[in-house]
Amino acid sequence: NAGVMQNPRHLVRRRGQEARLRCSPMKGHSHVYWYRQLPEEGLKFMVYLQKENIIDESGMPKERFSAEFPKEGPSILRIQQVVRGDSAAYFCASSLKGETEAFFGQGTRLTVV
Amino acid sequence: EDKVVQSPLSLVVHEGDTVTLNCSYEVTNFRSLLWYKQEKKAPTFLFMLTSSGIEKKSGRLSSILDKKELFSILNITATQTGDSAIYLCASLRGRGGADGLTFGKGTHLIIQP
Numbered sequence: 001n002a003g004v005m006q007n008p009r010h011l012v013r014r015r016g017q018e019a020r021l022r023c024s025p026m027k028g029h030s031h032v033y034w035y036r037q038l039p040e041e042g043l044k045f046m047v048y049l050q051k052e053n054i055i056d057e058s059g060m061p062k063e064r065f066s067a068e069f070p071k072e073g074p075s076i077l078r079i080q081q082v083v084r085g086d087s088a089a090y091f092c093a094s095s096l097k098g099e100t101e102a103f104f105g106q107g108t109r110l111t112v113v
Numbered sequence: 114e115d116k117v118v119q120s121p122l123s124l125v126v127h128e129g130d131t132v133t134l135n136c137s138y139e140v141t142n143f144r145s146l147l148w149y150k151q152e153k154k155a156p157t158f159l160f161m162l163t164s165s166g167i168e169k170k171s172g173r174l175s176s177i178l179d180k181k182e183l184f185s186i187l188n189i190t191a192t193q194t195g196d197s198a199i200y201l202c203a204s205l206r207g208r209g210g211a212d213g214l215t216f217g218k219g220t221h222l223i224i225q226p
Contacts, residue, residue, distance in 0.1 A: 004155070035216075042117070042201065042216035043156070091155065101147075102214075104155035 004029075004094050004105035005074075012111045013082045021077040021108045025094030031055075032075045033102060034067060037089040049075060082112045115140045117204050119217035127225050130192050134220045136202030137184040144213070146178050146185045149201040151219065156201055159187070189222075197224045 005024040013019050025032050034046040048056040049069035060067065064082075069075040079086055089109050093102035116139045126132055138146065145163040149156035160169045162178035162185060169176050173192075178185045189196055199219040206213040 033214075042218045043203075043214075044216070045214060101158055101161060103158070104149075106155050 004092055004103050006090075006092050006105035006108050008108060009106060010109050010111070012113060014113055015083060016081050019079040019082050019086070019110055019112075021079075021090050021092075021110070022074040023077070023092030023094075023105055024074040025092075026096075026103055029094035029096050029103075031095045031097065031102075032069050033093045033095075034075075034077050035091045035093065037091060037107075043091060046077070079110075082110070084112050086110060087112045115204060115206060115215040117202055117215050117217035119200075119202050119220050121220060122218065123221040123223070125223045125225060126192060128192060128194060130224075131188065131190045132192060132222065134187040134189075134200050134202075134222070135184060136186070136217055138202075138204045138215075139183065140204040140206050140215065142207040143180070143204060144207060145205040147203045147205060147214070148176055148185070148187050149203065151199040151201055152197075159200075161205075192224045194224045194226055197222060 004026055007022050030051050032049045035043040036046055037043045045059040047060050047067045052071055064080045066078045089107045091107045092105045095102040118137050120135045145161050147161050148159040150159055160176045165178055165180035173190045176187045199221050201216055201219045203214045203216045
């Protein structure tokens with residue numbers, strides 16, 4: 001039973017480009033969460049999605065960031081017009097139900113140059 | 114705003130020593146406290162504590178929650194170099210899923226041979 005899969009593991013983008021981060025939850029999990037970890041800071045919640053629905057996006061920056069979890073395929077975190085401050089590790093977690101333990105993926109390290 | 118504070122931020126000990134990591138929290142509608150171990154990859158789940166005063170153990174690791182004083186400790190006995198990692202504490206609030214997680218900044222533990 002594969003764990004939460006994120007890709008790519010490392011992503012380098014120039015300022016102004018778009019970054020797309022993918023997350024495939026564990027088999028049978030329909031709840032997905034995205035977190036961002038900045039240097040010297042803890043993990044910060046960004047968005048919570050179920051299939052085709054955004055449940056809680058209170059941690060998402062208002063501009064340039066969007067997330068989706070389509071009926072088929074992985075969840076996508078999209079960052080448009082990236083800036084240096086977007087450089088961070090982005091983690092995805094999934095859970096079976098909304099109130100159970102969440103399992104984390106390996107993370108995607110985004111570097112904006 | 115929910116707050117989780119971990120101490121110390123970093124700790125260097127010798128193999129075989131016992132360490133205690135601290136986590137205090139101020140959370141509205143607190144439900145549980147979780148400990149994760151983060152190495153050069155995804156945070157891996159260690160414990161979830163919901164009831165006060167009940168110790169949870171897994172091998173050389175143990176943890177306990179004090180809901181009156183709003184803190185938790187994570188103990189590691191007979192430390193090994195493989196215990197070197199960042200240990201994250203997170204509070205889980207109310208209903209819902211991992212979108213209710215607030216993470217501390219972590220304790221960076223280094224075990225020297």
